[in-house]
Structures are given as C-alpha cells and as structure tokens.
Amino acid sequence: MAKNTHHPLALVRAARGMTGVDFARAIRAAAERRGLRSGTTKQRVYKWEADGVTPDRESQEYIAEVLGVPLEDVDVQSWPNWLPDVGVVPLGPDSTVPALREALRASMDRSRRTVLSAISGTALITLAGAWAATDAWPEVTERVQGKNIGADLVAVLEETSARLTALATQERQHTAALLDAHLATVTDLIAEGRYSPALRPRLHALAASLSQTVAWHRFDHGRHGEAGRYWIAGLHSAHASADHDMGAALLSDLAYQASWRNQPRTAARILERALTRTRHPAARSLLHLRLARALAAQGDRRATLRALSAAEHLLGVPTPDPVPAWCSWLSEADLAVDSGQSLNDLGEVRRAHQLIEEGQSLLPPSRDKTRGVFLAYRAKTHLDLGEPDLAAVTATQSLELAHRIGAPRCVELVQKLTPRFKAFADVEGVPELLAKAAA
Known part of the structure; x- marks a missing residue:
C-alpha cells in the first residue's frame, strides 16, 4: 500500500526531518529502552501512514516517546488525533x-505556494501548559571549536533590529525581508554555539523579540499559520533564557490570534496559563485585558468584569522595574477601547461606544x-446603535488610513462590516464606502 503523505504521522515525521527508516529505527530504540523489542520497519511505518491502518497500543506509546508526547496525552482509540501538530516543537533542553x-521553513513553504494551516487550539493549550509547568533547562548545545563571535556583532544585530521594529507602520511594511534575515542570522549563531556564556541570554532575547515582530507582520497580513509558528519559536527562545514575562507575552499573542479567529475558549485557556508566571504589573494588565475580551466573547459577564478590574488596577501599579518593551505601548487608551x-460583546452597546470613543481620543498620533x-x-458600535451614516464615515476613515499606511488587518475589519452596510445602501456615505471596500 502506498503511503499517504497527508496523514498526520507522515506530516509530523517529515517536519522532524525523519525518513521512514529513521522513524522505524527510533521506535525500535524506544522499545529497547524499556527492555523490549519492536519489529517496526519502514514498511510498517508506511502502512500506519495509509488510511485505515492503526498501530497497536505499544507502538503508539513508542511513537509518543519518539515525538516527545507525554503518555497521558496518548488516546489509543482516537489515533491519529493525538499526534502533535506540525509546527509545534515541544519545549525541551535544546528545542530553540x-x-x-x-x-523560518514556514516562510519558505509559502514562497513555494504551500498553504500552512493555523495551529490547533488543543496544541496551543498543551504548549502553554508545558511552559507554565516547566523551568528552563541549562544549555546543552555542544560547543563548536573555533573563534567565538564577539559582543560587537550581537550589539549591531540588537541595535538594527530595534530600529527596524521602531519604524512607523507605513515604513515597517517594507522591512519584512530584513527582519527575516536578522532572525535567520541569530538562529545560525545560536545553533553554531560560537559565543561566550554571557552572550547566550542576549541572543535568545533577540531571537524572541525578532520572532514576535515577524509574527505580528505575518498576522497583520492574514498568514496565520506562519504567525503562529513564529510566536511559538519566540516562546522557545524566551523559555531558554528563563524570561517568563516575554514567554507570557508570546502566549498572549497566540491567544490574541485565537480570539481573532473566533476561538475565545482557546484564548482564555492560554491566557490563564500565561498569567501563572508573568510578574510585571503592565504585562499582567495586558494579559488580563485580553482575557476579558475572550471571556466576554463567551458571555461570561462576571469573569469579564473581574478581568477588566484587574487590568485597570495593574496598569497603575508603580514598580521600580522597567516596563517590558513588548507592552510599553499599553495605555489608558487601550484599556478604554x-x-x-x-x-x-456583553450587550452594553451605549457604554461600549463611549469607551471606544474615549480611547480613540487618548491615542497618541x-x-x-x-x-x-x-x-x-x-x-x-455605530451600526449596533442604529447610526449607519456615522458608521460609514468612521469606517471610511479607517479604510483610508489602512490603505495609506499598509495595514491590511484594518482593511479586513472594515470588510467584515460591509454585509451589514448593504442594508443601508441609500444612506449617505454608504455607497462610497462599499465601493472602496470592494476595490
């Protein structure tokens, strides 16, 4: 029987760079570590990857060990649904x-016109749980003999990356390739191990920051599969240097994506785990604010108000520690909106509109x-209040601004409203808005 290259096992095996022979050998080794024997061959692996052929319980346990899946997560009856998603590398001693x-490979796949799906909520929740329960491992990368890179090179990468990230949105839209190249360079430096121990946390911090920036660029352009993989890569980098606040930030971004994709339950569960380890008040404020959004989407009024109260309180808590760069933008404007x-989402439209209007007025230029x-x-909210003329004016302003600065996510938000505007085609400003949204 020919193998099915779309089977989950085939996909996850290929993502780890393992041939059928490699995978069979790894399964036999897993059995030997238990003092047992397995007769798995590449032919048997190919049969598993064909529809309808299910490994027995022992073989599934060996497969789990090879793929780094905890035995308690193995549901033999649901094969192959318990297999990890492609793109979710488990946290480990040398997983960065x-x-x-x-x-980075995900971006190459896109250039070859391969469509990458977003990572499942179950996989993200599992990853968040592992992060919350696991401390960073000591570095295990084997040192390569030869001259180490110097601190000057790392400083140049840090400075250049920071300047690229700080550009205005209309300029930053042109820097994607530069940021990708910086991240590829940092990845190679970490992999080669040619650096002093003092540079290790700086390289991992840089990898985490670059991964986050690149992920947001992909997310803004609707490339959710790529964005998720970059946020996950950043999580590994932050975890390697025990930067819990940065790790929580990356999980929070994954949760934001889940909310955007109408998966509020997944978002809430990720954020609950992220909150267990983040410490800075501003960071906790942002996570509570995003948690409130996820809870409101589920209609949980009491929990939503509790999260909003926590976000408001934490935003004003004084602390001697500097605000992490990834949440330094958080302000009263964001809290209000x-x-x-x-x-x-809870149905309090009038008050919601007032807060959004107030937040917009507080936003810096x-x-x-x-x-x-x-x-x-x-x-x-203008539409929800039965004010289509004002809604058309505001949506047009959003659309024109988005086109000017190159912000496709804003365009998407307006386009999602166009079906509701079609009911008001005779209202002033609506025909012009619909024409611009369709252009």
Whole structure:
C-alpha cells in the first residue's frame, strides 16, 4: 500500500526531518529502552501512514516517546488525533533552534505556494501548559571549536533590529525581508554555539523579540499559520533564557490570534496559563485585558468584569522595574477601547461606544495602525446603535488610513462590516464606502 503523505504521522515525521527508516529505527530504540523489542520497519511505518491502518497500543506509546508526547496525552482509540501538530516543537533542553527553523521553513513553504494551516487550539493549550509547568533547562548545545563571535556583532544585530521594529507602520511594511534575515542570522549563531556564556541570554532575547515582530507582520497580513509558528519559536527562545514575562507575552499573542479567529475558549485557556508566571504589573494588565475580551466573547459577564478590574488596577501599579518593551505601548487608551469591546460583546452597546470613543481620543498620533483598528471598532458600535451614516464615515476613515499606511488587518475589519452596510445602501456615505471596500 502506498503511503499517504497527508496523514498526520507522515506530516509530523517529515517536519522532524525523519525518513521512514529513521522513524522505524527510533521506535525500535524506544522499545529497547524499556527492555523490549519492536519489529517496526519502514514498511510498517508506511502502512500506519495509509488510511485505515492503526498501530497497536505499544507502538503508539513508542511513537509518543519518539515525538516527545507525554503518555497521558496518548488516546489509543482516537489515533491519529493525538499526534502533535506540525509546527509545534515541544519545549525541551535544546528545542530553540528546531522551533526557529520550523518557523523560518514556514516562510519558505509559502514562497513555494504551500498553504500552512493555523495551529490547533488543543496544541496551543498543551504548549502553554508545558511552559507554565516547566523551568528552563541549562544549555546543552555542544560547543563548536573555533573563534567565538564577539559582543560587537550581537550589539549591531540588537541595535538594527530595534530600529527596524521602531519604524512607523507605513515604513515597517517594507522591512519584512530584513527582519527575516536578522532572525535567520541569530538562529545560525545560536545553533553554531560560537559565543561566550554571557552572550547566550542576549541572543535568545533577540531571537524572541525578532520572532514576535515577524509574527505580528505575518498576522497583520492574514498568514496565520506562519504567525503562529513564529510566536511559538519566540516562546522557545524566551523559555531558554528563563524570561517568563516575554514567554507570557508570546502566549498572549497566540491567544490574541485565537480570539481573532473566533476561538475565545482557546484564548482564555492560554491566557490563564500565561498569567501563572508573568510578574510585571503592565504585562499582567495586558494579559488580563485580553482575557476579558475572550471571556466576554463567551458571555461570561462576571469573569469579564473581574478581568477588566484587574487590568485597570495593574496598569497603575508603580514598580521600580522597567516596563517590558513588548507592552510599553499599553495605555489608558487601550484599556478604554478593549473594555468597550468587551462590554459590547456583553450587550452594553451605549457604554461600549463611549469607551471606544474615549480611547480613540487618548491615542497618541504615532499609533496610526491602532487608530485604524479603533475606528473600525467605532464603526461597528455605530451600526449596533442604529447610526449607519456615522458608521460609514468612521469606517471610511479607517479604510483610508489602512490603505495609506499598509495595514491590511484594518482593511479586513472594515470588510467584515460591509454585509451589514448593504442594508443601508441609500444612506449617505454608504455607497462610497462599499465601493472602496470592494476595490
């Protein structure tokens, strides 16, 4: 029987660079570690990868060991549904480089016109749970003989990456290839091990930060499979240097993506795990704010209000520690708008609209992309309040701003509203909006 290259086992095996022979050998080794024997061959692996052929219980346990899946997660009856998603490299003593290269490979796959699916909620929740329960491992990368890289090179990469990330949105849209190249370089440096112990946390911090930035670029352009893999790669990098706040940030971004994709239950479960280890008040404020959005989408009013109260309290808590760069933008404007979005989901439209309007007025001029998102939110609440003329004006402003600065996510938000506008085709401003949204 010919193998099925679309079977989950074939996909996860190929993602780890293992041939059928390699995989069979690894299964036999897993059996030997238990003092047992397995007769698995590449022919048997190919049969498993063909529809309808199910490994027995012992073989599934060996497969789990080879793939790094805990035995308690193996449900023999649901084969192959318990297999890990391609793209989710399990946290491990030396998992940073495989995770980074998996993300970089995702971009190469896109260039070859391969469509990458978003990673499942179950896989993300499992990864978040492993992060919350596991401490960082000491470095186990074998040192390569030869001259180490110097601190000057790392400093140049840090400075250049920071400057690229700090560009205005309309400029940053042109830097994707540069950021990808920086991340590939940092990945190679970590893999080669040619650096002093003092540079290790800086390289991992840089990999985490670059992964996060690249992920947001992919997310803004609707490439959710790639974005998820970069956020996961960043999580591995942050975990390697025991930066719990950064790890929580990356999990929070994965949760934000889940909410965007209408998976609020997944988002809430990820955020609950992320909150167990993050410590900075501003970081915790952002996570509670995103948790409120996920809870509101599920209609849990009491828990939503509790999360919003925590976010508001934590945002004002003084601390001697500097605010992490990844949440330094969080302000009263964001608190007001996200609170409004949460209340809107709970049916409190009038108060929601007031908060969103208030938040937009507080937003500094430098945050154009966020302004575009806020305008789209305002347009929605205008529609909810039965004000299609005002909604059309606001949505048009969002759309024009998004096109000017290159913010496709804002365009998507407005386009999602167009079916509702079609019922008001005779209202002033609506025909023009629909024409621009369809262009």
